[in-house]
Amino acid sequence: MATDDRVLLSVRNLRAVFETDDGIVHPVDGVSFDVRRGEVFGIVGESGSGKSVTAMTILGLQPTLKIKEGEILWKGRDLLTMPEDERRKVRGREIAMIFQDPLTALNPVHTVGKQIGEMARIHEGLSRRAAKERAVEMLELVGIPEPRKRADMYPHEFSGGMRQRAMIAMAITCKPDLLIADEPTTALDVTVQAQVLEVLLAIKDEIDSAIIMITHDLGVVAGMTDRVMVMYAGRAVETGTTDEIFYEPRHPYTLGLLASLPRLDDKGDEPLVPIVGSPPSLVHRPTGCFFHPRCRFARVPGNCETDDPALRLVAGDDHMAACHYAEELAGVTVESLRRQVDVTLESELADLDEPLERLVPDPEPRDAAGGDAAGETGGNGDAVGGAPAGPPAADTAHDGGTNP
Amino acid sequence: MTSYIIRRLLLIVPTVFVALSFLFLLFFLLPGDPARLIAGGAERNIDQGVLERIEERYGLDDPVLVQFGNYWKRTIQWDLGESYLNRRSVNEILGDRAVNSIRLAIWAIIIEIVVGISVGLLSAIRRYSWGDRITTIVTAAASAVPVFVLGFVLQYLFAVQPNKLDWPEWARLRTSGIGPDSWTFFFIPTGEQWRYLILPAVTLACVTTALLARMTRGSMLEVLRADYMRTARAKGLAERDVVVKHGLRNAMLPVVTLIGIDFGTAIGAAVLTEFTFGWPGLGSQIVESVQDRDLPVLLGLTLAVVIAYAVINLIVDVSYAWFDPRIRLGKGEHA
Numbered sequence: 059m060a061t062d063d064r065v066l067l068s069v070r071n072l073r074a075v076f077e078t079d080d081g082i083v084h085p086v087d088g089v090s091f092d093v094r095r096g097e098v099f100g101i102v103g104e105s106g107s108g109k110s111v112t113a114m115t116i117l118g119l120q121p122t123l124k125i126k127e128g129e130i131l132w133k134g135r136d137l138l139t140m141p142e143d144e145r146r147k148v149r150g151r152e153i154a155m156i157f158q159d160p161l162t163a164l165n166p167v168h169t170v171g172k173q174i175g176e177m178a179r180i181h182e183g184l185s186r187r188a189a190k191e192r193a194v195e196m197l198e199l200v201g202i203p204e205p206r207k208r209a210d211m212y213p214h215e216f217s218g219g220m221r222q223r224a225m226i227a228m229a230i231t232c233k234p235d236l237l238i239a240d241e242p243t244t245a246l247d248v249t250v251q252a253q254v255l256e257v258l259l260a261i262k263d264e265i266d267s268a269i270i271m272i273t274h275d276l277g278v279v280a281g282m283t284d285r286v287m288v289m290y291a292g293r294a295v296e297t298g299t300t301d302e303i304f305y306e307p308r309h310p311y312t313l314g315l316l317a318s319l320p321r322l323d324d325k326g327d328e329p330l331v332p333i334v335g336s337p338p339s340l341v342h343r344p345t346g347c348f349f350h351p352r353c354r355f356a357r358v359p360g361n362c363e364t365d366d367p368a369l370r371l372v373a374g375d376d377h378m379a380a381c382h383y384a385e386e387l388a389g390v391t392v393e394s395l396r397r398q399v400d401v402t403l404e405s406e407l408a409d410l411d412e413p414l415e416r417l418v419p420d421p422e423p424r425d426a427a428g429g430d431a432a433g434e435t436g437g438n439g440d441a442v443g444g445a446p447a448g449p450p451a452a453d454t455a456h457d458g459g460t461n462p
Numbered sequence: 463m464t465s466y467i468i469r470r471l472l473l474i475v476p477t478v479f480v481a482l483s484f485l486f487l488l489f490f491l492l493p494g495d496p497a498r499l500i501a502g503g504a505e506r507n508i509d510q511g512v513l514e515r516i517e518e519r520y521g522l523d524d525p526v527l528v529q530f531g532n533y534w535k536r537t538i539q540w541d542l543g544e545s546y547l548n549r550r551s552v553n554e555i556l557g558d559r560a561v562n563s564i565r566l567a568i569w570a571i572i573i574e575i576v577v578g579i580s581v582g583l584l585s586a587i588r589r590y591s592w593g594d595r596i597t598t599i600v601t602a603a604a605s606a607v608p609v610f611v612l613g614f615v616l617q618y619l620f621a622v623q624p625n626k627l628d629w630p631e632w633a634r635l636r637t638s639g640i641g642p643d644s645w646t647f648f649f650i651p652t653g654e655q656w657r658y659l660i661l662p663a664v665t666l667a668c669v670t671t672a673l674l675a676r677m678t679r680g681s682m683l684e685v686l687r688a689d690y691m692r693t694a695r696a697k698g699l700a701e702r703d704v705v706v707k708h709g710l711r712n713a714m715l716p717v718v719t720l721i722g723i724d725f726g727t728a729i730g731a732a733v734l735t736e737f738t739f740g741w742p743g744l745g746s747q748i749v750e751s752v753q754d755r756d757l758p759v760l761l762g763l764t765l766a767v768v769i770a771y772a773v774i775n776l777i778v779d780v781s782y783a784w785f786d787p788r789i790r791l792g793k794g795e796h797a
Contacts, residue, residue, distance in 0.1 A: 147697070149696055157689065165708050177698075228693075
């Protein structure tokens with residue numbers, strides 16, 4: 059990854075652990091990425107893949123997390139070694155965060171206007187009155203009608219979509235260089251989702267900031283991001299431009315995510331292609347490639363089971379994937395994968411291409427290698443994703459367990 | 463909001479009626495003759511004619527239900543009668559005793575709030591530190607110590623011992639009664655007064671202080687985990703401001719109830735503390751009236767205590783609305 063002067067944030071080989079009674083959890087395990095001014099950077103993954111923890115670590119909001127190694131360079135300075143009172147000045151003013159659930163993320167006992175204005179009072183030293191005026195301005199900017207009246211209301215008097223707009227208004231009050239949006243639309247219904255994302259993009263252009271968009275919703279990724287990092291079990295498994303990720307995926311997990319999406323042009327009788335099994339336990343991770351127990355293409359026995367694949371350049375300038383067989387996936391498209399699964403179901407294996415010979419998983423060795431997590435709930439077709447233009451696929455799991 | 467307060471005030475009427483009627487009727491089940499008491503004492507040999515005249519004068523020869531009716535007629539006009547024992551007006555006794563009770567209660571509440579809440583907060587913020595562990599043990603013990611035990615121990619340590627060891631006069635605290643000096647702003651002791659006040663106030667505050675500390679700790683621990691606290695940190699607020707500006711008010715919700723209930727109790731039911739320290743308040747007077755069969759005093763003081771308790775509870779409920787806007791009462795337009 060080239061460093062240029064447009065790079066705002068550069069996360070380098072970040073490794074962090076939680077020490078729990080059950081053992082050491084690795085929510086972030088050697089993650090590196092750059093975010094440049096003006097771009098929208100997507101972080102995608104299932105619940106528990108480490109995407110939220112990565113974001114929290116940037117702001118230093120995970121008190122129980124232990125950083126083992128790596129650095130988080132913000133405009134060239136390492137946030138991890140910065141003294142706390144300097145880091146606090148970065149929070150809110152330079153890097154602001156939009157949280158997932160705006161009902162619990164807003165304080166129930168203060169008015170919305172006061173909570174927005176507080177940002178300006180901390181960082182710009184505004185008076186109470188001036189801060190209130192700023193809050194009204196901000197509410198207007200995010201498209202809340204009657205902002206003056208709304209500023210005096212409490213979060214419980216707002217609807218879900220309005221709360222999320224208020225949350226955005228709060229985050230942009232000091233015109234931060236980077237906005238981190240952690241599943242900003244998960245708690246909202248689809249029509250409101252679209253409005254909120256529009257507001258977010260419009261504001262990004264207005265204040266010329268970058269956005270890190272953390273989501274499990276591939277529809278949001280397709281519509282908003284410039285570049286994407288796909289995370290699995292605390293690691294980046296594929297990074298690239300949004301087009302590269304969507305049209306030329308080079309990692310079986312990315313391919314699986316895309317294939318599991320229902321599509322608007324489906325006739326209705328196509329099977330959905332699940333990623334079998336569930337995400338690995340972050341305490342007892344599989345050997346070799348962390349994804350191999352669930353991988354349709356894994357060579358077991360083979361190096362997938364024994365060797366941990368590094369994230370490496372696989373195409374273009376910046377398209378990286380962590381798969382031993384990334385090159386061989388070049389010929390596999392989402393359509394062919396779905397077709398193959400369909401064909402497979404009709405037991406017409408004969409026509410398959412070479413890399414897809416292992417398309418139908420042999421459950422026996424797979425389960426054995428899958429370890430505890432996959433063994434318990436294996437085969438329930440847990441998948442993430444949302445249709446680019448349709449309703450999102452169900453994802454009811456919480457980011458629990460590893461993100462206390 | 464106004465209609466809510468009016469409704470609540472009206473509810474006090476049946477509460478008072480039931481409480482006092484119960485007490486009144488209970489009184490006639492007790493052994494002992496009030497007329498004899500008025501005439502000078504149960505042991506004295508009193509002329510039957512004198513007793514009859516006394517009964518007639520005080521209406522004690524009427525049927526119980528007639529006496530009951532007369533009592534309420536007078537009470538509604540806030541005529542609480544006079545003491546059987548010494549003919550003092552009950553209103554006057556009530557006035558004297560109530561101010562002392564309120565002064566003691568105010569200081570107990572101040573100690574409870576200042577010590578209880580700050581100890582609880584520190585304990586929550588420094589969870590599992592040595593300070594927190596010690597606090598947990600001490601508060602468990604303090605909330606279990608009977609008032610009279612604590613009272614005697616404090617009297618020994620801060621009054622008896624200093625006298626034996628010849629401490630300077632100002633450092634010897636008083637064990638009993640109330641000082642001759644006056645008060646400023648109603649409740650701030652002047653001159654020697656604080657030496658009389660400090661031990662009963664600490665004794666009265668002890669149990670509730672411990673409970674408040676534990677409750678504040680638990681409530682704050684829950685609040686510290688809340689999403690809005692993370693939001694406040696993400697804004698760049700210093701940790702102290704996060705706790706004080708965003709955590710405290712949320713954590714105080716359950717604590718306010720306890721303080722309110724305790725204020726009512728501290729005024730009317732501080733019997734043991736007032737007895738131990740000879741503090742001339744309502745509680746000790748109520749106990750004396752029971753022993754003396756002094757019905758007008760007993761009923762008058764109880765009436766005042768019940769009303770005070772109900773009003774304080776109402777104030778607590780209304781103050782919730784300030785602490786938690788989600789329960790603004792009687793204002794349903796936004797649900």
